[in-house]
Amino acid sequence: MAKAKHVDSDREFNTEKSHRSLNNQRVMQSSDAEVQVNDPFMAGKIASAEEVIRNLQEAILLLESEVAHARQRAADVTSERCKDLDNANDRLRELESNLLAERLACTNEVQSKTRLMEQLSSLEAKFHDARLSSSEALSIKSKALDVSLRRIDELEKKLENVITEQSNYVQDLPKPRQFCADEKEFQDPSSDMCTAELNEHIIALKSELSGMKQR
Numbered sequence: 485m486a487k488a489k490h491v492d493s494d495r496e497f498n499t500e501k502s503h504r505s506l507n508n509q510r511v512m513q514s515s516d517a518e519v520q521v522n523d524p525f526m527a528g529k530i531a532s533a534e535e536v537i538r539n540l541q542e543a544i545l546l547l548e549s550e551v552a553h554a555r556q557r558a559a560d561v562t563s564e565r566c567k568d569l570d571n572a573n574d575r576l577r578e579l580e581s582n583l584l585a586e587r588l589a590c591t592n593e594v595q596s597k598t599r600l601m602e603q604l605s606s607l608e609a610k611f612h613d614a615r616l617s618s619s620e621a622l623s624i625k626s627k628a629l630d631v632s633l634r635r636i637d638e639l640e641k642k643l644e645n646v647i648t649e650q651s652n653y654v655q656d657l658p659k660p661r662q663f664c665a666d667e668k669e670f671q672d673p674s675s676d677m678c679t680a681e682l683n684e685h686i687i688a689l690k691s692e693l694s695g696m697k698q699r
Contacts (some may be wrong), residue, residue: 636693643689650686 517695639689643686643693645687646689
């Protein structure tokens with residue numbers, strides 16, 4: 485757009501320059517006609533003036549040419565600057581797009597890390613609760629184990645007492661009596677019953693003690 489405007493300006497300038505050249509030629513022609521009419525002295529002055537005018541016209545044409553070249557160079561520079569500006573704008577838009585993409589990626593990463601931290605906090609809370617539950621369960625089992633051990637000690641002492649009682653009872657039993665007729669010996673039925681009960685009681689205590697130890 486800017487270059488086209490400069491081209492149009494140059495065309496107008498060249499057209500205007502052509503009009504001025506034609507006007508100058510007309511002035512010179514009219515001056516020549518007047519010289520033919522006037523005296524020789526005036527003709528010399530007119531010729532000198534015409535020379536000055538021609539020199540001025542050449543200088544003007546030279547300046548006009550330089551101005552035209554300067555305008556062309558300015559148009560070229562402006563065009564290049566416009567291209568550079570367009571490239572800079574394209575680069576700026578690209579950088580803005582990259583910046584938005586990086587910002588979005590950072591936002592997503594922050595959100596992802598936030599979710600991970602929340603999950604980690606939840607897992608830590610669950611682990612803490614599980615550890616408390618395990619500690620409570622371990623404490624309960626420890627107390628139950630202490631009770632079982634005390635019960636085992638009691639049963640062992642009770643078993644020792646029963647065995648001692650059985651041993652003392654057996655030692656205190658009377659010796660078996662004999663019948664002279666058939667020479668058969670037998671024990672007192674009541675003593676057999678007491679011994680059987682003691683044996684059953686001992687077996688029951690041993691079974692209970694074994695079961696508690698297995699638990």
